[in-house]
Amino acid sequence: MPIKICVFDAYGTLFDVGAAARIAAGEVGRHALAEKWMELAEFWRQKQLQYTWLRAITDNHIDFWTVTKNGLDYALERTGLDGDMELRERLLALYWELQAYKEVPKMLTTLKAAGLQTAILSNGAPDMLTGAVESAGIETLLDEVLSVEDIGIFKPDARVYQMVLDRFGCKADEVLFVSSNGWDAAGASGFGFETAWVNRAGEPMDRLFAEPHHTMGDLTDIPKLAGL
Numbered sequence: 569m570p571i572k573i574c575v576f577d578a579y580g581t582l583f584d585v586g587a588a589a590r591i592a593a594g595e596v597g598r599h600a601l602a603e604k605w606m607e608l609a610e611f612w613r614q615k616q617l618q619y620t621w622l623r624a625i626t627d628n629h630i631d632f633w634t635v636t637k638n639g640l641d642y643a644l645e646r647t648g649l650d651g652d653m654e655l656r657e658r659l660l661a662l663y664w665e666l667q668a669y670k671e672v673p674k675m676l677t678t679l680k681a682a683g684l685q686t687a688i689l690s691n692g693a694p695d696m697l698t699g700a701v702e703s704a705g706i707e708t709l710l711d712e713v714l715s716v717e718d719i720g721i722f723k724p725d726a727r728v729y730q731m732v733l734d735r736f737g738c739k740a741d742e743v744l745f746v747s748s749n750g751w752d753a754a755g756a757s758g759f760g761f762e763t764a765w766v767n768r769a770g771e772p773m774d775r776l777f778a779e780p781h782h783t784m785g786d787l788t789d790i791p792k793l794a795g796l
């Protein structure tokens with residue numbers, strides 16, 4: 569069936585999760601971070617994701633903001649920067665103002681102009697997502713922002729993808745789901761969505777129970793995948 573709804577993961581897909589560490593590293597007096605910000609950003613994101621999986625499989629849910637703080641604390645200790653509490657607070661504050669990737673506004677505008685519905689489906693807590701969406705200035709380009717907090721379990725649990733069908737009253741094959749996480753796109757493929765993996769880093773395909781239907785380097789061609 570034709571695509572009617574384009575649904576996006578938030579962090580790493582629409583919003584640059586490395587921006588917080590990168591911006592902080594460029595600020596005056598942050599010489600130690602400047603030497604390690606890429607390493608810190610990688611560990612932060614890695615643990616943030618791992619902690620969501622572990623909490624999901626152990627049925628021990630907690631909000632994504634707490635997971636984000638836990639991941640940062642690990643990354644700061646791993647990089648030897650854990651003694652700087654002011655840096656910790658600065659990085660957390662910047663996470664509420666993550667930059668959208670440069671192609672995002674035009675891509676969403678094209679989808680909306682063609683009459684498609686657009687949404688975010690994210691592990692993020694509602695207030696975190698509101699902050700990111702407003703900071704990026706894309707609130708008018710989204711029909712819905714869906715958070716897993718409504719059901720209390722993280723992706724890739726099938727109940728998360730079901731939220732899209734429940735909200736829009738659509739069929740799975742009418743949805744194009746887009747994520748920068750290969751495992752997330754695989755989960756959505758297994759659920760029945762048309763899927764696109766935004767593989768900005770050129771990583772290998774995960775060996776999972778399903779695969780993304782499409783792979784691309786950024787979000788520019790999403791309108792084409794949606795049939796525009």
